[in-house]
Amino acid sequence: MLTRLDAGDAAALDELLPLVYDELRTLARRQRRRMGAAETLNTTGLVHEVYLKLVGSERITASGRAHFFALAARAMRQVLSNNARARRATKRGSGLAPVALDVVDELVGIDQSAHADTLVALDDALTALSRLSARQSRVVECRFYAGMSVAETALALGVSEPTVKRDWAVAQAWLYRELKSA
Amino acid sequence: MPDTGGDDRWERISTLYGEAEALAPSERQRFLDGACAGDPGLRAEVDALLGVSGVAAGYFGTLAAEAIPPALAALEEGAGPGHIGRTYGAYHVVAEIGRGGMGVVYRAEDTRLGRSAALKFLPHFLVTDPRARDRLVREARAASRLDDPNICTIFGVEDTADGDMFIAMAYYAGETLAQRLTRGPILLTEALDIALRIAKGLAAAHRSGLTHRDLTPRNVMLTARREVKILDFGLAEAAGHHADIGAGTPAYMSPEQVRGEPVAPPSDVWSLGVTFYELFTGRKPFDRPDINATIEAVVHAEARPLREIAPKVPEAVERLVLRMLRKHPAERPADAGEVVAELEPIIERRRVRKLRLVTTAAALFATAAIAYAFLRPPVAPPRSVPGARVVLLPLSTDTSSSSSRYLALGLHEAISAQLSRFPGVALISWTSALPGENTPAMRRRLARALSAVAVIEGDVPESELVTLRLHDARDDHLIWTRELDLSRGVFPEIGRSIALEIAAALGIRPPPRSPEVLRPGTFATDPRTGHVYEAVAATLNWYDAEEAAAAREHKGIRGHLATITSAEENDFIQRSLPVATEGRYWIGGYRSVRGGTTVEGWHWVTNEPFAFHNWANGGPNDYFGEDGVQFWGDSAKWNDIDRVAGFEPFVGGFLVEYDGTSE
Incomplete structure (x- = not known):
């Protein structure tokens, strides 16, 4: 079903997003049940599971498979950023049941709303970075949002590992300066 | 992957950054001095980035660890302000x-x-x-x-x-087709009606140039008013719109949709075909345990002909559905409109034939009965039934009420199952439609044709207050009548007491207490027991649809075997069944009255009796109550049977009830 995926294909991402979200939610719930509330979720594991659920491994070419991970990372960024934006909007006082969010924060044990601002800022900075280098923003999506290794990222984006390493380092430095100057 | 965007200056900065970072700090200065000669701005930017490289890596490492898992967890909680009450x-x-x-x-x-x-x-x-x-x-x-x-x-x-x-x-009160399907099979006439309505709705979409793209039983609502509503056009696209990828529900997706190719009405026709298949057979043609295998099956496997699973499906319907499931879109009906055009005449033909059947049923049946009794040479001599011929007519129902219909069917079966055991009675259990209105004249005609001495008929109205009547066949004179309150369902005991009363009214002696000889191994196909499955299922349908579905899911449970009426019979069953079934498992429940106390329990008929309460966590009497049928389909308990017994597969089983009357 994903054999026609082409990295950068906005339509593909559009179609993939709800599926990824739906699967993520199901899998996250399952993972959490397996682990108990205190432990953290394994992002890469989730993406791999989503992948296995969504595509038949034999029905997809090696490059199609790689593209899936790039797209899933992209979807992950969108899901998390949108969530952070929604959370922040709520906090900024539309007056909507902030209680529900506090309860979740408490359950998770971390002050989420603090990170919500950061995740939104990061999303904006990453959009700015993509204008300088689309490839570098992709690298960040794979490494940061999907927790993929250098090798996995190289495979997903079709670039060499040294390029991934360098892009990741320089992108982090640039993003860090953007976030701190904001 | 092509680099789709970029900035030459930034690319240069990145390259320098990478080269400088790879060098020892002492060599970096000299390298950058040379590389950035004449461009102090470039040099400053690279320096600024190199200056934060360590702290930046640490920062993002921490952020990823701290922010992402809770954000995922929040997703998982579906966090967000609730809308309820607003x-x-x-x-x-x-x-x-x-x-x-x-x-x-x-x-x-x-x-x-x-x-x-x-x-x-x-x-x-x-x-x-x-x-x-x-x-x-x-x-x-x-x-x-x-x-x-x-x-x-x-x-x-x-x-x-x-x-x-x-x-x-x-908002429609009702249930989705998917929910309905989990409750058990849908009668053919109703299934055809639902199929036609879905096809009509989809045809309207196709006429407007829309492809639904996610037609599944989950997206079809059956309303309480017996309407059909197609839901969820969330994936619908104008035909000819861009190629769509990866959305939908695999078990219902067409091969072209699975492959991510452009999708048009024939793809909906496929999904409709899968839905029809499930509607008529209760099974999904391409559903496999995991998604890879499902996709594989969608693309390569041929659907099993429907009639192998559900023999009652009309041949024309099977042909149509299989054509809807052709792998190549061009070989399918072009759109749902074509499906409607093919389905409508099939349904119409069937309706006409049914009407004709009803009107000729009497003649046919009479001829067949006479042929059987008198004309056939005694090659395999019909087991001569010396008893008095008694006809049990179908009970009149309020046809608009399914509970009334089910109750009538259940009661009819309960009476015939019991009455046929009386050696003095040759019961003719009439289950097809009557040859005409239930009038005295019709009853006399029928009785004459069947050489019967008496006719039993009755009314099962919606109110559950049932009336039964026994007529003398010669003059339709009323011999016996009885009112029954069936608000708690039909149990075998009712059948038995009615049978006893009718026999008494006809002056026929009840069967002796000695055990009826059941030949293990043949009773699964014995019409005397096999048909009871239908009755119990029907009763349960009325009694509690979910329970009935749960029981049916256990394929091995074929139905109610018999009501055992003596200790000897009970012993016989327990002794002989394990031998006869050889490794297949059978289950029996019993209820016996010993010294005035009712004792209920279960036996695995595998030489290993065990007490009912061992697996039900309760006293036996908590459970059976008075109605033997009730526990029959209780899902929790059936599941417990598997769990406690720890055996799989559950090959076969019958409920054996022991009423213990001879103790």
Whole structure:
């Protein structure tokens, strides 16, 4: 079903997003049940599971498979950023049941709303970075949002590992300066 | 992968950064001095980046570890302000009724118009996503273009003051086709009707140039008013729109959709075909345990002919469905309109034939009965039944009430199962339609044709107060009548007591207490026991549909074997069944009265009796109550049977009831 995926294909991402979200939610719930509330979720594991659920491994070419991970990372960024934006909007006082969010924060044990601002800022900075280098923003999506290794990222984006390493380092430095100057 | 964007200067900075970082700090200065000669701005930028490289890596490492897992966890909780209890415009949100990847559906009261509505919101995390908002509007637009009684009515799309967005649509009380299918098979006539309505709704979409793209039983609503409504045009696209990828439900997706190729009405026809298949057979043609195998099956496997699974399906329907499931879109009906055009005449033909059958049934049956009794040479001599011929007519029902119909069927079976055991009675259990209205003249005619001495008939109205009547065949004179309150269902005991009363009224002696000899191994196909399965299932359908479905899911349970009426018979069953079934498992429940106390229990008929309470965590009497049928289909207990016994597969089983009357 994903054999026609082409990295950068906005339509593909559009179609993939709800599926990824739906699967993520199901899998996250399952993972959490397996682990108990205190432990953290394994992002890469989730993406791999989503992948296995969504595509038949034999029905997809090696490059199609790689593209899936790039797209899933992209979807992950969108899901998390949108969530952070929604959370922040709520906090900024539309007056909507902030209680529900506090309860979740408490359950998770971390002050989420603090990170919500950061995740939104990061999303904006990453959009700015993509204008300088689309490839570098992709690298960040794979490494940061999907927790993929250098090798996995190289495979997903079709670039060499040294390029991934360098892009990741320089992108982090640039993003860090953007976030701190904001 | 092609680099789709970039900035030459930034690329240069990145390259220098990478080269410099690879060097020892002492060599970096000299390298950059040379590389950035004449461009102090470039040098400054690279220096600034190198200056934060260590701290930046640490920062993002920490951020990823701290922010992402909780954000995922929040997703998992579906965090977001709840809509329940809030009012948006005229809509007061009452309860959540469904949730999927792209939306949460609530039931709301429209305070202005005083009706219920269903509101479909975006999930909270997507509220700010323009693409998701587009999609919601697209869905509303697609569905509202279609004005068809078989498609869910859209009221409108509205924004809330908080930036949320929802589609308001008609709320239908009822269940989805998927839910209905889990409750058990659908009668053929009803299935054909549902199939036609879905096809008509889909045809309306196709006429408007829309492809649904996600037609599944989950998206078909069967309303309490017996309407059919196609839901969820969230994935619908104008035909010829861009190629679509990866959306849908694999077990219902067409091969071209699975491959990510452009999708047109023939793809919907495929999904409709899969839905029909399930509607008529209760099985999904391409469902496999995992998604890879499912996709593989969709692309390569041929669907098993429907009639192998459900022999009653008309041949023409089988042909149509299999054609809808051709791998090549061009070989399928071009759109749902063509399906309607083929299905309608099939249904019409069937209706006409049924009418004709009803009117000729009497003649046919009489001829057959006479031929059997008198004309056939005694090659395999019919087991001569020396008893008095008694006809048990189908009980009149309130045809619009399924509970009345089921109750009538159950009672009919309960009486015939018991009465046929009386050696003095040759029971003719009439189950097909009557040759005419149930009048004295008709009863006399029928009795004459069948050489019967008496006719039993009765009424099962909706109210559950049942009347049974026994007539003398010669003059239709009323010999016996009885009113029964069946508000608690039909149990074998009722059949037995009615049979005893009727026999007494006819002056026929009840069967002796000695055990009826059941030959293990043959009773599964014995018409005397096999048919009881239908009766019990029907009774349970009325009694509790869920219980019936749960029982049926256990394929091995073929039905009610017999009501054992003596200790000897009970011993016989327990001794002989394990031998006869050789490793197949059988289950028996019994109820016996010893010294005035009712004792109920279960035996595995595997030489290993065990007490009922061992697996039910309760006293036996908590459980059976008075009605032997009730426990028969209780899902929790059937599941417990598997669990406690720890055996698989559950090959076969019958309920054996022991009424212990001879103790």
